[in-house]
Amino acid sequence: MALPANFLDELRARTPIAGVIGRSVKLTRSGRDTKGCCPFHGEKTPSFYVYDDHFHCFGCGEHGDVITFVMKTTGAGFMEAVESLAQEAGLEVPKASPQAAQAEQRRAGISEVLEAAGKIFQRFLHEPQGKSALDYLRGRGLSEETIRRFGLGWSGEGRGVLAAALRGQGIKPEQLIEAGLMKQGEHGPVDMFFSRVMFPITDRRGNVISFGGRIMGDGQPKYVNGPETPVFSKRRSLYGLHLARDAVRKGAQLIVVEGYIDVIALAQGGFGGAVAPLGTALTEEHLAEVWRLSPEPVICFDGDAAGRRAALKTVDLALTALAPDRSLKFLNLPEKDDPDSLIRREGPAAFKARLDGARPISAALYDMLAEGGGRATPEARAAFRQRLIEVANRIPDKNLASEYRSMLLERFFAERRVKPGAPKKPAVFARGSAPPDAGEANFRRGRLMLVTLLSHPALINDVDEAFARVALPPAYAKIRDALHEFAAGAKSLDTEGLFAHLSLLGLAEEARLIEALAAEDHRPDPDASLAEAAEKWWSWYILMDFSVEMLRAQRDELEQFWKAHQDDAGAWERLIKYNELLRQALAGEYGSAEN
Known part of the structure; x- marks a missing residue:
């Protein structure tokens, strides 16, 4: 029997051809596509190209889709190849009837x-x-x-x-x-x-x-x-897709806009890679379709409030599918503008400049989450910070989620630094020491701070807010994020439980290596009390070149809060602590305040 065309389309859509071919052919990225040595004839220079829906060898002329590739490389018949791919894709092959x-x-x-x-x-x-x-x-x-x-x-x-x-x-x-x-x-x-x-x-x-x-x-x-029919589904269809596919293959940027005229106006202006949903918000199926064409399409919705809400909904949907090789960019338009009006008023060259400045989702996410939300009180900031963490945790790839947590928390704490243009305080070093290279010194201090928390997990919650501001290399930042997760969910903050958590994440060996490297600078006393460990941790923090500004901002914020809540004994105690830490930082002394 001849299989229905819509079933075969769905099978091809659910079966990434590069993934299937990559099992037997070593593929490397070539622009928007991939290439490798052809499996159908011997060659040393790659001439076998894999596109979003087909392959082609410029050496021997072999050409086809994913079904054809399985047939030619395994000797399977058409139905056998279809059944094999359908099983992988979770589809049921229609029975002859x-x-x-x-x-x-x-x-x-x-x-x-x-x-x-x-x-x-x-x-x-x-x-x-x-x-x-x-x-x-x-x-x-x-x-x-x-x-x-x-x-x-x-x-x-x-x-x-x-x-x-x-x-x-x-x-x-x-x-x-x-x-x-x-x-x-x-x-x-x-x-x-x-x-x-x-x-x-x-x-x-x-x-x-x-x-x-x-x-x-x-x-x-x-x-x-038109209504839903056996050949049409709104949640799966994108206006302009057929023409956009051809344009993207030739190097055009894939752009997702809101309406028919936006797609057409952009195409006429030289931006042929535009598509639009059909009167609905973007769906999972839409995102899967655009990601098949481009690893980083640009979302360019209207500049009004509805457009911003649509963009945020797209972010919310995309987070659960982000991966190191699959992301989004966002192009913010002026208020009351859409792509059609903008390109007619400013011209293609100006739109191209805006398109080149589209921000990756990692840069746009914080601003979208922060829009309209007050953060004037510690309670509001704590709630917002928790939301940032929860948003990052929705990303399925653990390493990518860790990077997003670090990035979002960095932005969160950066909001409380001194304003741009203010004089920067010089790094403060321990008395009698020669100032080392600032970047290397901060790197080693950050490592020591991390190792102190590995051996004294009970300190994590006390220093978490300050530590999130410390710039760490990606490998160390992953460990820091894992510590935060552990402290947030563990009933008992002990080293054994912490390393069990790190083992589950595949980070225990990396943490031990960091401990070994840190031992070259400082070997922690295993019998040190929690107070002694806290004193040592804060002594390294105070010597970081940004810490004076950070501590001053925290002290000023606490002072304002205490003035409004003078019956809060905890706020008063924290204010005393930060005043003492600030004094020590300015003096270049090690701290002895309790934490």
Whole structure:
């Protein structure tokens, strides 16, 4: 039996071809794609390229999709290869049956109806009845070539005009209802689209699967999409995908925008890699589709409040799927602007400059989370800090999650530093010592501080806020994040439990290596009391070149809080501690304040 086209499309979409080929061919990144030595003929210089949905060897000419590759490399037949890939993808291969054959015939029939309707809509647009719609499109700055390339059309104004135009092709109203072009009314079939500019929606192969329509005038709703059908699903479809795929393969940046006209205007301006969801927020399926085309697409929603909310929803969805090789960028537009209005007002060159300045999600995330949230009190800051940690913890890749926690907490504490331009205090060293290289000295002090916490985990909660500000290399920052996680969830803060936690994370060996390196500078006393360990930890912290500013900011903040809550004994005790630490830092002395 011939398998349904939509099943094969879904199988290919769920089976990353580079992953399958990479099991037997060593692939390396080549621009947006990957390449390797061809498995079908002997070669030493790679000429075998793997794209998002197919492979091609420029040496021997072998070409095909993921199913073809499995067949050619394993000797499997078509159905055997499909069944093997389907099992991996968690899909069930449709069984041969009269019902399956009928369903496939039904889908084919719908596709034929939609193609025929698209040609009628294009014809209507260039007839006298479509003059207002054509004038509207030209008024939006669209050229005849762009209108033709995107297959834009006009629905007609008279009721039943589409059915009448297609009657000569043997297409009946019930077929138009099934294709989402008409609906059943009280007195018979009525048009789904009436007095609207028509935008064909295609699948990744360029086949029309539905339409969207924009009303002429002030009526509502302004935009209408066709209903769900056997060939069309809003949560899986992206407007402009077919044309964007070709552009991205040729080097265009993949850009996700909000509307039809945004996609078309960007394409006409030279940015052919634009796509848009169909009146819905981005879904998991949408993200999977754009990531198949580009490892770091740009999200470019409108500059209004709704656009910012949509961007934040996209971040929320993307966090659970981020990976070292899969991310997003965000392009913030001016208030009340969309890509269409911006490129018409500023021109392609200015938009390109903005696009080049799009921020990675790692840089945009903090600002999105902070927008509209007050952090004027310790309670509000503590809640916000916890939210930052929770957001980072949603990232499934542990190493990436650790990097995000470090980055977000760094931004959190950086907000409380002295303002840019203020004079920077010089590094303070212990009396009698020669000032070493500042970067190397801070690196070694940070390592000593980390090792002190490894041997005295009970200190973690007391120094966590200050330690999060200390710049550490990535390998050490991972250990610091693991300490924070341990302290947040452990019932007992002991070294044995801590190293059990590190072992689960695969970090225990790395922690032991750090201890060995730190022993060259200072060998901790295993019998030291917690107070003695705390004194030593703070002595290293005070010598960090940023600590004076940090301590002053913390002291000033506590002072303001205590003035408003003078009955809070804990706040008073913390204020005394920070005043003493600040005094010691300014004097360059080791501390003896209790922590």
